[in-house]
Amino acid sequence: MHPRIPHPRVDDPEHIKGVRTVATVEFTKGILVVLAGLGLFSMRHKDIWGVTESFLEFLHVNAHHHQHFFGIFIALMHRVSDVRLWKIATVAAIYVTLRFVEAYGLWYARPWAEWLAFASGAIYIPFEAADLLRHPTWFRLLIIVVNVGIVLYMLMLRLEAAKKRHAGRAHP
Numbered sequence: 001m002h003p004r005i006p007h008p009r010v011d012d013p014e015h016i017k018g019v020r021t022v023a024t025v026e027f028t029k030g031i032l033v034v035l036a037g038l039g040l041f042s043m044r045h046k047d048i049w050g051v052t053e054s055f056l057e058f059l060h061v062n063a064h065h066h067q068h069f070f071g072i073f074i075a076l077m078h079r080v081s082d083v084r085l086w087k088i089a090t091v092a093a094i095y096v097t098l099r100f101v102e103a104y105g106l107w108y109a110r111p112w113a114e115w116l117a118f119a120s121g122a123i124y125i126p127f128e129a130a131d132l133l134r135h136p137t138w139f140r141l142l143i144i145v146v147n148v149g150i151v152l153y154m155l156m157l158r159l160e161a162a163k164k165r166h167a168g169r170a171h172p
Contacts, residue, residue: 015157016109022117022150023106030099037092040085111161118154121147 098120105113128144 018153019106019109019114019157022153023103023113025146025150026099026106026117027103030096030103033092033096033099037089037096041089111158114154114157118151118158121151121154125151 098116102113102116102120106117124147125144128140128147132140132144
């Protein structure tokens, strides 16, 4: 039997509030990808133009007025093969699993989850920055600002924890 290693106890309410806020963001990102995936799968083998027209009618948008935009959307949907769809689904499943595991760990203030949030967020920053430079929008700017904020916050938490550990060793 291995002795159970206790998880570090976090008594700082601000720390708990902060990591739970990030956990909620990560969980929400996972849910959005699940919903998008379900929407994509539900449109397989359907009349894409009919679905699009019904959706536009629901939103009170004139499909004939925006025909070029929706023509591009429909052409894109027809190019998605079943094999490509399964590849997208596999990548999405990995992404969603990562988001949910990260959210769980952050909710319970686990150090490994803080490192995971730091690393997984940092990976996206160069891609998000390039995307923002190519197609600047307020939404893209918001995404990169939130992501950079999360990455810096997680780094700050881990550096503070290392500083406390080091101070604890120096003063027995």
